[in-house]
Amino acid sequence: MNGSKLKLKWGDPDMELIISRLMRYGIVLASLIVIIGCVTFLAKHGSEKPHYSQFVGQPEQFTNVSGIISSLTSMNGLGLIAFGLLVLIGIPVMRVAFSIASFMVEKDKTYVIITCIVFALLLFSLFGQQ
């Protein structure tokens, strides 16, 4: 944990800064996708009346990772937004993956195991159901 910029290591404050900057690029990317989707959607449906007082759920394709990705080919506004949201959800997951690598380089076994447990729980949530 010395402040030296010459020895840039995983887990160093400087490395943390780089990871956090990567996360910020991720956010910018997700936001751009959502904005494009938003404009596409509003241009087509902007004058329609929203009805959200009753829960009806989402079309099947927007409720799983592969469905959202495959809906991209139709360049549908809502599909693009859903994809942007998926990228957003993926950022913390990536962050945890980076931390695993970081702790591995530091040879901190305890924290590699801790971080792997967190990562597994996240993957279960995203992909673990039917």
Place this chain on the structure above:
Amino acid sequence: MNDYLEFAFLLFAGALSAGLLGALSGLGGGVVIVPLLTLVFKVDIHYAIGASLIAVIATSTGAASAFVKEGYSNIRIAMFLEMATTLGAIVGAFVAKDLAPDTIAIIFGCMLVYSSFASLTEPKFPADFKVSKLAAKLKMNGDCPSPAGPKPYKVYNIFGGFSLMTVAGVLSGLLGIGSGAVKVLAMDKVMKIPFKVSTATSNFMIGVTAAASAGIYLHRGYIDPAISMSVMLGALVGSIIGARYMVKVKVKSLRYVFSVVILGLAAEMIYNGISHKF
């Protein structure tokens, strides 16, 4: 509400204010977004919770980079406690499926009342409190930047903090919030970590916790793209502005402002829940 365009614009403005308050107080924008969507925009609570989770991830991740730069967040503490919050979040998301919207609203209101009071009580520091040996073993003790240079701090009572973090996770999964209030409580008051370190570390953890329940909510169709887009973008802009001013604003005045807002929302959530308006 006339059309989607107006809906999107108003929602953006509302989410921006929520993100700003959430980042400044460290409690996260989610606490205000569910009441905003359900009470003001009359959106079904399921959609509100889904959109709130999205906002929570965006604000937490957006603000986290600013906190890392300031040097407040402690990655080891965060990662260790995330085992508790992610597991809790998944459990909470599954429990939410079987609860009626009115019940969720009442629990939400109670949580708001709690957040409000918790942010007002001052932490106590018993002089004879034992430093956790496990904390030293897990390399959790660190330095907190201050005007007089880095100030070392020690972590206490890891088991108490870990248990409370599990509760924070369940609440997050159940209500679609970051449960920053409980996270800050666990670190600031139970584990005796300095307030700014607690807030920054909490912010770092919130995104991961929210992502753990977001996957399950996505599968259930709770995340509506048209609602979530405005909420995400608004909350993000608000949180970035908020995070920039965090170090300059006085902690105490902030807590008071936020507490008053939250109490009002809590009363309305509980009242509407009891009178079956959800």
